[in-house]
Amino acid sequence: MDLLSLRYFRAVARREHISRAAEELRVAQPSVSRTIARLEAELGVPLFDRQGRTVRLNRYGAAFLIRVERALDELDDGRRELHDAAGIDQGSVAIAAETLMPLAHLLGDFRAAYPGVAVRLLQSTPETMLDQLRTREVDFCVASQPLDGPGLETVRLRREEVQLVVPAGHRLADRERVSVADLFGEPFITTGPGHWQRVLLERLFAPTGRRPVIACEGDEPAATLFLIRAGLGIGLGPALAREATAHEPISWVRLDAPGCFRTLSLVRRADGYLSVAAARFRDVAVAYYTASKGAAED
Known part of the structure; x- marks a missing residue:
């Protein structure tokens, strides 16, 4: 049992796919398959359940993976520690x-x-x-x-306030504060589910029994303010972004709701x-x- 075999096993176990593991390792697929087969022969138990080209980690493989992860992590940490001590880079x-x-x-x-x-x-x-x-x-x-x-x-x-951002000329642009009820029916520019802006938006609407109208969602939070500037909708923005967009034709309005922070x-x-x-x-x-x-x- 050598380190190369263990690294190949970890890659296949994480991906549960021989081809994808080979791509990650930048080696040929047959080499990965042969290495896993040799490792299983050496251990005396199968590590994966196979159905055609699909592999699934079985109970033996799952138990072995815990030990392999721990061993390889320790070795990687040891290498970094030695490099630091020796001043190699x-x-x-x-x-x-x-x-x-x-x-x-x-x-x-x-x-x-x-x-x-x-x-x-x-x-x-x-x-x-x-x-x-x-x-x-x-x-x-x-x-x-x-x-x-x-x-x-x-x-x-950093803990910073999150405010409502609206395009210039919007009906709420001159308000100092707005409630969540003021936002019913407004189209929101926001991120996809799971991102902090979307999580906060849904949390603000949850007590009202209403859902926000999502006009645009994506995976790049930094694009939100520029789409708002273009007049496509309104959205949420942190104080850090307000500092960076001081000269943009958008307005920032405080939200009268608890927990409006990032x-x-x-x-x-x-x-x-x-x-x-x-x-x-x-x-x-x-x-x-x-x-x-x-x-x-x-």
Whole structure:
């Protein structure tokens, strides 16, 4: 049993698909199939149930995967720790977020301070971020809503008010405050289910027994304000976006409803090795949001 066999097994177990695992590993499919067959022969039990080209992790494979994940994670952490101790390179950091907009200026500061650190960014839903933390695909998630899971460590970066955004000339543009009832029938520009804007919108409407009218939904929260500016509907926006769109022909109106806030948090696995590069990113992120205008409200 060698490390290559274990890595091949983990990839197939995660995907439950030989071809997709081979693509991820960048090797030929027959090589993966032969490696899994040798591993099963060595262990003396089948790890997958097979039906044609479909493979499903069986109870033996599920039990073995827990041990393999733990062993490979420990070895990967050990390699990073040795690299840090020996100063072989300046490392890398992988970050996932629902929207990349809150990271733009922060990462500019980070790259200026640590130009040798490789940065990898992924845009993910909260569900995907939890999986990426579980598999250690990323070091951190910048979450716009709580990420709940065992063994997670969370640092709050910023708590900011969320307001209603309407195009110039809209009937609500000159109001200081509006209620949710004022929004009945209005077309909303929002994100898809699961994203923080959509979750908050549905939570605001839930007590009324009504559902928001969704005129447009997508996976890019940063596009919402520009579609509102074009007059396609109204939407929700955080204070951070208001600062960045001060000169746009849109109006921001306070919502007279509880819980109209977004909390940005930095989330990582508490049991994972914190590399020097990752620790530096965490420190820069905390310092950036502590110093930024309108940072965390208590």
